[in-house]
Structures are given as structure tokens and as C-alpha cells.
Amino acid sequence: xxxxxxxxxxxxxxxxxxxxxxxxxxxxxxxxxxxxxxxxxxxxxxxxxxxxxxxxxxxxxxxxxxxxxxxxxxxxxxxxxxxxxxxxxxxxxxxxxxxxxxxxxxxxxxxxxxxxxxxxxxxxxxxxxxxxxxxxxxxxxxxxxxxxxxxxxxxxxxxxxxxxxxxxxxxxxxxxxxxxxxxxxxxxxxxxxxxxxxxxxxxxxxxxxxxxxxxxxxxxxxxxxxxxxxxxxxxxxxxxxxxxxxxxxxxxxxxxxxxxxxxxxxxxxxxxxxxxxxxxxxxxxxxxxxxxxxxxxxxxxxxxxxxxxxxxxxxxxxxxxxxxxxxxxxxxxxxxxxxxxxxxxxxxxxxxxxxxxxxxxxxxxxxxxxxxxxxxxxxxxxxxxxxxxxxxxxxxxxxxxxxxxxxxxxxxxxxxxxxxxxx
RNA sequence: GGAGAUAUGGCAGAGUGGUCGAAUGCGGUAGUCUUGAAAACUAUUGUGCGGCAACGUACCGGGGGUUCGAAUCCCUCUAUCUCCGCCA
Numbered sequence: 001x002x003x004x005x006x007x008x009x010x011x012x013x014x015x016x017x018x019x020x021x022x023x024x025x026x027x028x029x030x031x032x033x034x035x036x037x038x039x040x041x042x043x044x045x046x047x048x049x050x051x052x053x054x055x056x057x058x059x060x061x062x063x064x065x066x067x068x069x070x071x072x073x074x075x076x077x078x079x080x081x082x083x084x085x086x087x088x089x090x091x092x093x094x095x096x097x098x099x100x101x102x103x104x105x106x107x108x109x110x111x112x113x114x115x116x117x118x119x120x121x122x123x124x125x126x127x128x129x130x131x132x133x134x135x136x137x138x139x140x141x142x143x144x145x146x147x148x149x150x151x152x153x154x155x156x157x158x159x160x161x162x163x164x165x166x167x168x169x170x171x172x173x174x175x176x177x178x179x180x181x182x183x184x185x186x187x188x189x190x191x192x193x194x195x196x197x198x199x200x201x202x203x204x205x206x207x208x209x210x211x212x213x214x215x216x217x218x219x220x221x222x223x224x225x226x227x228x229x230x231x232x233x234x235x236x237x238x239x240x241x242x243x244x245x246x247x248x249x250x251x252x253x254x255x256x257x258x259x260x261x262x263x264x265x266x267x268x269x270x271x272x273x274x275x276x277x278x279x280x281x282x283x284x285x286x287x288x289x290x291x292x293x294x295x296x297x298x299x300x301x302x303x304x305x306x307x308x309x310x311x312x313x314x315x316x317x318x319x320x321x322x323x324x325x326x327x328x329x330x331x332x333x334x335x336x337x338x339x340x341x342x343x344x345x346x347x348x349x350x351x352x353x354x355x356x357x358x359x360x361x362x363x364x365x366x367x368x369x370x371x372x373x374x375x376x377x378x379x380x381x382x383x384x385x386x387x388x389x390x391x392x393x394x395x396x397x398x399x400x401x402x403x404x405x406x407x408x409x410x411x412x413x414x415x416x417x418x419x420x421x422x423x
Numbered sequence: 424g425g426a427g428a429u430a431u432g433g434c435a436g437a438g439u440g441g442u443c444g445a446a447u448g449c450g451g452u453a454g455u456c457u458u459g460a461a462a463a464c465u466a467u468u469g470u471g472c473g474g475c476a477a478c479g480u481a482c483c484g485g486g487g488g489u490u491c492g493a494a495u496c497c498c499u500c501u502a503u504c505u506c507c508g509c510c511a
Contacts, residue, residue, distance in 0.1 A: 043473050047480045054480090057492040061441035076491045083491085246470085367471095377470080 001104040001364050003379070007032060020111045020326035022119060032103050039096040046089040053082050105214055109361040111326055112335040118325025124338070125325065130309070131318030133342050140402060142345045143395040144276030147173065150407070150422055152398075155276070165266075165281035172422050176397075177284060179416035180390055181259050184286035184311065188387060191307050193257035193288055198237030200260060201228040206240040209366045211332035221263050230263035234287035235384045242291055243366040246377060252370070253300060254291035257387070259284065277391035278350065284390040290383045291368065294360070297381035301335070301357045304385045308339055308353050311388055314412035317396050318342045320349065334359040341392065345399040350392040355385030 007014060011029050018025040056079055063072035116125045147153035152173025158166040169177050185195055207213035207229050212220060221230040231237055238258050247254065262285050277283075288307065292300045305321065312319045324336040333356040340349035360379040363369070369377040401408045406423025414420050 040473060043480080047473065050481085051479060053491080058441065060491050065441085072491085079491045 001361060002107055002110060003360065003364055004032075004036060004100070004104070008036060014110055017110045017113070018108065020115050020117060021108055021329055022327050023108055025107055028103050028107060032100060035096050035100050035103070039093060039100065042089050042093045042096065046086060046093060049082055049086050049089065053079055053086065056082075108331045109334050109358065111329055111333075112357070112359075114323075115329060115335055116323060116325045119327035120325075121328050123325040124322040124328055126320050127323050127337075128309075128321040129318075130313065130320070131316070131342075133318045134344060134400065136344045136399075136402065140345045140399070142276065143343075143398040146398045146402060146407065147276065152176070152422065153277070163281070165279070167277070167280065172417075172419065173394075175417055175419075176394060176422075177390060179413055179418075180388075180393060181284060181286060183413055183416045184387055185257060185259055187307070187311055187314075188257035188286065188288055191255075191288075191303075193255045196238060196241070196256050196258050198231075198234060198241070198258055198260065200231055200237075200263075202231055202236050202240065203228060206236055206243070209240045209243045210236045210362055211365065212236060216331070219265055221265060231260060232264050233262050233386075234258040234260040234285065235289060238287060238289045239362060239382055239384065240366065242368045242380075242382075245367075246369045246371065247291065247380065249293065249370050249372070252291070252293045252380075253296065254289075256289045257286060258289075259286045261285075262389075277395045280391055286387055288385050288387045291363075292381045292383060293370070294378070294381050297357055297359065297383060300381075300383055301337075301355065304355050304383060304387075305337055308355065308385060308387050312339065312341065312352075314410065315393065315397065316410040317393070317400060319352075330356065332356075332358055332361050334361065339388075341396040341400075343392075343396050343399050345402075346395075350396060352392045352396070353386040353388050356383065358382045358384075 002014070007029060011033060015025050015029055056075055060072045060075050063069070063075070116123065118124065141149075144153075144155070147155075150172070151170055154168040154170055155164075157168040158164075161168070189195060201223060204213060204227060207217070207220070212229070212232065217229070220232050222228075223230070229236075237260075238256050241256070242254070261282055263282055264280075266279060266281065288304060290297075290300050290304070309319075309321075319339055319341045322338045322340065324333075324338060329336055336354055336356040338351050339353035339355070340351050342348075343350050359381050362382045363379040366382075368380050368382065370380050372378045397410070398407055401410070406421045409417050409420050409422070
């Protein structure tokens with residue numbers, strides 16, 4: 001969430017910037033400033049009372065020690081009314097505090113000044129395009145047909161075992177998954193990321209830390225018995241490694257990568273868009289996460305973009321990079337770049353990666369800080385990106401690399417699949 | 424799942440009602456000494472909130488209670504450890 005200090009000092013600028021996200025923060029923020037002012041007044045008042053009580057208590061102690069119990073008992077009465085007062089102030093203080101928190105949770109991250117204006121995905125800015133969009137043979141098929149014919153993925157079997165959106169990968173289809181995961185992890189390691197294997201279920205606190213909670217619990221599966229959530233992305237457990245951490249500045253940057261399955265409920269979308277691998281409830285993803293000194297976070301973002309470009313080029317897929325417009329930007333992101341690959345047989349672009357800088361928004365929730373040059377604690381910046389999400393990559397690989405003799409595996413991937421064709 | 428024990432600063436570890444934000448040791452930082460380093464010595468060294476600051480205030484696993492006053496007493500939750508059971 002946004003830092004209260006920042007809102008106190010720059011509320012006009014913040015309201016203006018939030019408009020890029022099509023978020024009207026005027027009312028909430030003025031309410032916030034009001035509550036904050038009241039809260040500080042109460043604290044000052046209460047601190048003075050507490051000070052008084054502490055002083056008196058000490059005196060009582062001393063009096064008892066020197067045997068003057070009558071005087072001590074007289075003082076006791078004095079603290080009675082003080083305590084009533086203190087309790088009252090304490091109550092209104094915590095009430096104000098929770099009201100403030102509640103409002104802060106409702107305000108999205110401030111978009112970077114560089115974020116383009118716009119309301120819908122159509123307004124996203126294509127900033128880069130690479131790779132030939134190849135001519136496919138006349139009888140080119142979409143991936144769900146290819147997957148069925150080649151017996152790579154069994155969607156119906158998944159329906160039987162669990163439900164729609166939980167496919168079963170078989171034979172070379174399963175091996176292709178494993179190959180991609182290993183390929184992505186190796187590439188991330190080469191780029192300096194340390195691999196971790198985090199839990200796939202997280203507690204409530206972790207959900208708050210990265211911004212899935214409150215309000216967005218609908219996207220997550222919830223194990224109510226133990227109040228755990230199935231992770232929608234490795235971002236959640238991996239970023240929460242740094243919850244409540246003060247890192248040494250020489251430990252910057254922190255670069256982690258993790259392969260995990262991801263679970264998304266994603267209710268409410270039907271039809272062609274969710275066909276085959278386009279949208280699943282369970283899918284595999286390799287995530288990259290960075291914790292950075294604020295000075296370097298945008299450099300790190302560029303580096304992450306380069307990393308993902310490299311992956312797509314090695315997979316020989318035509319892709320483009322979009323800079324998300326304000327309206328399409330996520331709640332917690334300051335800026336986001338989406339990577340899309342072209343699905344030849346479906347004749348559309350599929351999102352395969354999303355790279356974001358959250359600046360201090362998550363760090364503030366996580367209390368992820370470092371000591372700056374002046375010795376003060378300061379919030380770090382967090383970033384993450386998919387590198388990459390598997391299903392749509394698989395879809396694009398099948399569709400784009402289909403030939404009359406089967407599916408051709410890109411050269412970079414053959415050492416991992418140990419086969420060069422699927423037929 | 425059953426029984427018992429424990430939870431204190433970066434770490435180890437004292438502290439069982441007031442003078443405790445907390446002894447001591449290790450570690451960190453700065454300095455003295457040294458050509459330099461080590462050793463030794465000296466000082467300093469948690470976090471949040473309010474305040475320009477002085478300073479005030481809160482925090483001893485979390486929450487609640489008793490008390491004029493709680494790290495210390497009571498209740499409760501959670502985590503860890505040991506033993507038993509079960510299991511991969």
C-alpha cells in the first residue's frame with residue numbers, strides 16, 4: 001500500500017497520478033488525511049497521559065519503598081481517572097488506525113508517470129515486436145486439436161479427475177512440460193537468479209503481503225479448514241520470504257526464481273478464450289523475483305525484460321511487448337509490461353508473461369526495508385515477472401512449429417526434451 | 424492425535440511485580456595503538472509511532488485480563504523442542 005507519509009505530503013500529485021489508473025481517489029484521500037490528523041492528535045494527547053501515569057506509578061513505588069504507604073494510596077486514586085481517559089483514547093486510536101488501514105487497502109499503487117493513458121487492453125502500447133509471423137500450411141490446427149491427435153494433453157481426463165481447467169499431460173506432452181521448466185530455470189540461473197522451492201499454500205498474512213488479500217480472495221482457492229490459500233503465482237510465497245525483513249544494503253539485489261504450479265479460480269469467462277490451454281485453473285510457471293534498492297529498480301526491470309525476450313527468441317516464437325495502459329494495470333503495480341506470443345492457428349496474441357515493478361507498494365505491506373546511507377530504514381522495491389508461464393507457450397509452440405511431419409522442437413529446447421519432433 | 428517443556432535484542436543467554444528497552448558474552452560499527460593487520464582497549468550498536476528538536480510513547484511469540492504499575496502474575500491462541508502414536 002501507499003505510504004501514509006507520502007499521501008500526507010503529496011496528496012495532490014497522488015490523486016492526479018491515480019487518474020492514470022482511472023481511479024478517483026479524491027474522496028478517500030481527503031478522508032484519509034482527516035483521519036490521520038485526528039490519529040496524531042490523539043496519540044500526542046495519549047502519550048502525555050501515559051507519561052503522567054508512568055511518573056505517578058514510579059512515585060508510588062518509591063513511596064511504598066520508603067514506607068509512606070498512606071501517601072502512596074492517595075496517589076493511586078489519582079491514576080483512576082487517568083486510566084479511564086487513557087482507555088478511551090486508546091480505543092479511538094485503534095479505531096482510527098483500522099479505518100486508515102482499511103482505506104489504504106482500497107487505494108491502488110501509484111502508476112509510474114510513464115504509464116500510458118487508457119481504459120481497455122486496446123489502449124496498451126506495443127513497444128516492441130520481434131519474429132516472423134509464419135505462414136502455416138492450409139490445414140493448420142489449433143493446439144487443442146494437435147494435443148488430442150498427438151495424445152499430448154487430455155482435457156477430458158482432467159475433467160473426470162477434477163474438473164475443467166485441470167488438464168492431464170501425457171507422454172511427450174508431459175516431457176515437454178518438464179523440459180520447459182528446466183530450460184526456464186537454467187536460463188534464470190544463468191541470469192543470476194537463485195532457485196527456491198516455496199510452499200504452494202500460504203497463510204493469510206502472506207496473501208496480504210503481496211496484495212491478493214483483502215478483496216481479491218476470489219481469485220484464489222481457499223483451504224478453509226486451515227485457512228490456507230493455494231498460490232495463484234509463485235510471487236506470493238517468494239516475495240513473502242522478505243516479509244518483515246531489513247536487508248543489508250550490500251545484500252542488494254536479491255534475485256530469486258521458482259518453479260511452481262499456480263492455481264486460479266478465474267470465475268466468469270467462457271467460450272473461445274478459455275479453449276484448450278488458453279486459461280486453466282492449474283498451470284505451471286517459472287517466476288523471477290527481485291528485491292532492489294529503489295535507485296536500481298528500473299534498471300532491474302529492463303534487465304528482466306531482456307531476460308524474457310531472450311527466452312522467447314530461443315523458443316523461436318514471434319512476440320511483442322506491450323506497455324500496459326492505466327486502465328489495464330494491476331492494482332499493486334506501478335508499471336507493467338506484458339509479453340504476448342502470436343498463436344498462428346488461433347490468429348491471436350496470447351499473454352505469456354507479465355513483468356512489473358511494484359516500487360514500494362508491496363514492500364510497505366511486507367515491511368521489507370533496508371538501511372540507507374543515513375542509517376535510516378527505507379522501503380525497498382520489489383519486482384517480478386513470469387519467465388515463463390507454460391500453457392500458452394506450449395500452445396504457441398504446437399501451433400507455430402507444426403509441419404507436415406509433426407511438431408518441430410526449437411533447437412534450444414532439444415537438449416531438454418531429448419527429442420526434436422513430436423509426431 | 425496424546426503427554427510434557429519452552430518462546431527475551433543479529434546470535435547466545437540473564438532477568439519472576441516498580442530503579443528493565445532490558446545484565447553479560449559473541450557479533451556489527453567507529454576510534455586508540457600499529458608501517459599495515461591481528462590482538463588489546465574505548466565508545467557505540469533493536470523497531471514503530473508522535474515531535475523541527477529536546478524528548479515522549481509503545482513493543483520481551485500473538486491476543487486479552489489482573490494491578491497505581493507487567494518481560495515478570497492469570498487466561499487464550501500460535502510456533503518450536505522432547506517422548507509416544509501414525510506416516511512418505
